[in-house]
Structure formats: C-alpha cells, structure tokens
Amino acid sequence: xxxxxxxxxxxxxxxxxxxxxxGRAQCNYCDHKCNESVVRxxxxxxxxxxxxxxxxxxxxxxxxxEPNFSV
Numbered sequence: 119x120x121x122x123x124x125x126x127x128x129x130x131x132x133x134x135x136x137x138x139x140x141g142r143a144q145c146n147y148c149d150h151k152c153n154e155s156v157v158r159x160x161x162x163x164x165x166x167x168x169x170x171x172x173x174x175x176x177x178x179x180x181x182x183x184e185p186n187f188s189v
Contacts, residue, residue: 123156124177125156125159125160125163125177127177128145128146128147128159128163128169128173128177129143129144129145129146129159129163130143130144130146131143131154132144132151132154133154138153140153140154140155141153141154142154143155143158143159145159145162145163145166145168145169147166147168147169147173148166148167148168148169150162150166160177160178163177163178164178164185165185171184
C-alpha cells in the first residue's frame with residue numbers, strides 16, 4: 119500500500135491506532151498525525167508551516183507555490 123512512494127521521505131509510518139481504522143503517519147517536520155494515506159499526507163505537506171518552500175518544491179515540483187489563504 120504505497121510503501122515505496124516518495125511521500126514517505128517526509129512522513130513516518132507510525133502504524134495502527136485504536137481510535138482509527140487506518141494506520142497513522144506523522145509529519146517529519148511538525149509531528150502532525152494523519153491517516154497513512156498518500157493523499158492525506160500530500161494534503162498536509164502542502165500547508166505544513168514547518169516544511170520550507172524548497173522541500174515542498176522537491177516533492178510537488180519546481181512550480182509549486184505556497185497556498186495563499188488571505189481574503
């Protein structure tokens with residue numbers, strides 16, 4: 119299940135949690151925990167305040183820009 123995906127350079131699989139059906143993963147930058155799912159981890163990495171832009175561009179591509187949440 120996605121064991122060799124590049125996202126695992128940025129997250130650590132921490133395994134099962136009795137409160138969740140799916141295994142858990144932890145962000146290597148801020149310790150945020152989420153489902154052990156590539157999509158969930160990618161979603162977090164995009165907005166993680168502790169992962170720098172260069173790190174995000176390494177994963178998402180050189181054209182990646184930080185999300186702009188201003189109204």
